[in-house]
Amino acid sequence: MLFSGKKKLLALLGTMVLGTMLLAGCGADKAASGSGDKAASALEGKVTASGSTALLPMLKPAQEAFEKAHDKVTVNIAGGGSFTGMNQVAEGAIDIGDSDVDLPDQYKDKGLVDHKVAVAPFVLITNTENKVANLTIQQASDIFTGKITNWKDVGGDDQPITIIHRAKSSGSRAIITATILKGQEFTDNASIQDSNGAVLKGVATTPGAIGYVDAAYADKSVKTFSLDGVAYSAQAVIDGKYPIFGYEHMYTKGEPKDAVKAFIDYVMGDEFQNSQVEKLGFIPISKMKK
Template structure:
């Protein structure tokens, strides 16, 4: 090899690694932590966004709404996702956070297929999750002990479920899990179990979705509050977001995500709602 060519190759070998290091350092990292209920939407939106914005680096993690809110308040992440309003959480100063509701998600009680029950009243659900009803035969099912699987404390899904179903009563002591996906797997494989998950995870034919007062858990029933178990999905930032984070939130709130991706994954666009709900769970007709 000629000396001049060797020198060119040597320079190139030194330049290429430096080029890639420079590119990786210039990528705009957005870390998003919190609600496992919102995680499928944010992950897919992030993947789609990266394809069109090669300088972006969006990292999405679960951990629960409480974790998301505490992490964004501490400035450890750019976005904290939550199923609940920040002002309802102890230790969170909602005045320092910016709230971006990006979707609505339904919550559905689920049971193992073998329990023999497809419908429960609100009163029966409350009695099961407070430990008053202990056997499936008490609600028309098999003679089988009821095993309650709860979400961990700090879960926005749990908070919403307990606010709307238990109405201030204490939940029974039970096994707790920190994600929708884990809950679904346990209910699927464990006889006698009951729990609840968000709609986007409830696409498994091996679990029994439970109707409430003979209303089916269907996204069509949520915009009018006919199906009452639902919550907003929030993206919170600490104060005004930086330019990169603001651009991604704008993308999530945009037409493409709201009209295509949101319903595809199993959420409801905030623009489809006929009612609104405040932090005290008061429901109001929109436009009235």
């Protein structure tokens, strides 16, 4: 009977110890969760970014989602051109310089850190009334350098070609220079606009016009050219069949911290990359073939 009583006592003590451990564990979990929520809610500050207008269609939705999740953080994103963004972040005027181009040599001693966030495809566009649907790379190059000035020379109507494109500070222009012009210079006989949206509007409303925009901007107001018989698609870029694209960068002066780091991490994170990037007209870097 004594032995039986000891067994009951030990069992009771064991149950009490186990219960105490479980309660402690629950408290620890709750504390950990609470500290995580506290850390998330404690994130605050202002993030400033400017540069590539090609990247705006992706960063604006990211900004809205990030601010919704962190109501004490304000993210301000502006255009201005890729080289403008790199200049401003190098000078410390902004937190993030958005750019369509790799870091040029003149910036490599400025302490800038590169964060590749997506691939941006670009398309050549024309007025919807233009009968020409395909250009060779050589024809496109000859148009932009001023060697071809009439659509009849590439199978179209007898109509002057009007070039509408970007300023030298534009990363979009740099990409077209590298992929289509192969380093040649654009003709000066062109209308210069300060954003992808302005180029799109100009081409849409100007008979005989040609320009280039980030594929995310192209809509039914313009006609998109095939190049060497290949129509633009994300898969054509991934397969190496369509040549006009660039890696999108978010440059910071030194390693980012606090709200700036959190915003860049959000843009580069699997959730945003896998669910939003392609929907917004870009290509996740992970899908590009090495």
